[in-house]
Amino acid sequence: MSVTSATTGKMNANESITISQSQPVAEDGGYDFYFGPAHPGSGNFGVKLRMAGEVVTSARADPGYLHRGFEKLMEYRLPIQNSVLSDRICVLEALNWNLIHAEAVEELMEIEPPERAKYIRVIMAELSRIQSHIIWFGAFSIGTGFETGFKLAFGYRDYILDLFEMITGGRVYPAGYICPGGVRRDFPDGAPQRIAQVLDQIGRMVRIEEIEHPALPARTKGVGVLSLEDAIRLGATGPVLRASGLRADVRKDDPYELYERFDFEVPTREEGDAYARYLVGIEEVRQSVRIIRQALQQLPEGEVIAPNLRRIKLTVKIPEGEVYVRNEVARGEAGMYMVGDGGDKPYRVKIRGPSFLHMIPVLEHLLTGAQIADVPAIYWSLNVCPADLDR
């Protein structure tokens, strides 16, 4: 194709452009196809696909659109500031990242939060997991063309956001509610009753999600199959790993907070396809509801923050040392490596987000050889979050 010069109206050889320069079509008929970052379903993330007809021949993850350099920023800030910053590591489950940051600082400083604070933390972390899974169902539904599921999910998520607003003051970002030493403030009056009511609503939602919409299994069964061997080799964790058949959950295997006190199951599937991951997610919501109900029942009275941090101190000393803490967040295994040098700021923080491996090696592996129509289904079945990949 060529363009004509605007001034002379004649065609000018120098101005001629061709479409094939921007979208090269190779001799074998292959072409490049970019899924994201402007695709409404991709989030702030792109995958560069090499296509042959309708089949993806190779995929290359293109992250970086949300790289904010948290690891470096945290070196410049005090723990009290970092706990607010830790909200932003993953927008979709801010409280879980609050918790892991608080645990890292506590383990370095050898602080033990009071019992009641630990229960509140478990309740908030599990509520956060449920609402994160609900977003996952919403995004997964819309990615496979089931718009009702999307609206349903986001409607139910709002019940939990209302709880967050009541307890932490923020709907999406709790602004460091779970802080080193405990939690920032106690539950307001009537919070346990409100939580119990919301759990009933969530139970209703899970039952609706379970009603088989024929389009969903049709589009996800047998799609994006991840064998257990590949899952381990590529570093998959969380629901992705469990859907491939390994019963591994940090809450059970390496208990933190109070998880060894609660009775809950770790759901697994053998198939390893997109549909199996979805089913694991549904069951996890039900298990989280179980954990919260037990925690509400056992919730003791008492302080919610460690005595030496009761009065907010802007500067605390982070002793020399290093820790690596691991938590199970909604997407899988989260880790934080923190090094202290005796100053009031951490010397180095390394954040391990579960999506880092899910979105680079796992996604590239699953997309290779897939049909183009299955790309959104595979992408969303991994429960991804570009924010914790880029950090």
Place this chain on the structure above:
Amino acid sequence: MVVKEAPEILDKIALEFKTKGEVRRKGRIWLDMPAEGFVDFCRWLREQGFEHLSAISAIDWPAEGVYGLAYHIWSYADKTLITLKVKIDRQNAVMDSVTSVWDGSAQAHEREIHELFGIKFEGNNNLTPLFLEDWEGPPPFRKDFDWREYVGDKCYNRENERERVYYD
């Protein structure tokens, strides 16, 4: 589920490699390792069931002139986390890649460290940058890189009245 105590693997390591590990708390082992023979040790460790490379962390110690690397490795069977710590020269920051042991996950972690710290991993065939586009500055997570200074130099204009506040 029976959680095995950590020392069993620790005894094995002491027997095979004459290195002493330290148990900091239940299920957490820390080990200082030399860079020579590191990949062989990792391969042996993977054969013992340490299949999951959770993360690799790099730490910059400019005063000592070294980079520290910490490999956090989890065993699904033993329910134990081993952290291997290696120090490499800061001037000649080259490390053997563990992609032959942990494959895809190691490759992605090493790619990130190569971009943000400038450490080269020999044997990793894909070290293309992940996050930063057209970056020409030094590796940004090094301690001697001050992002405030960099942003002041490159992104703001001192002549501009609104942007002047960033320099005060």
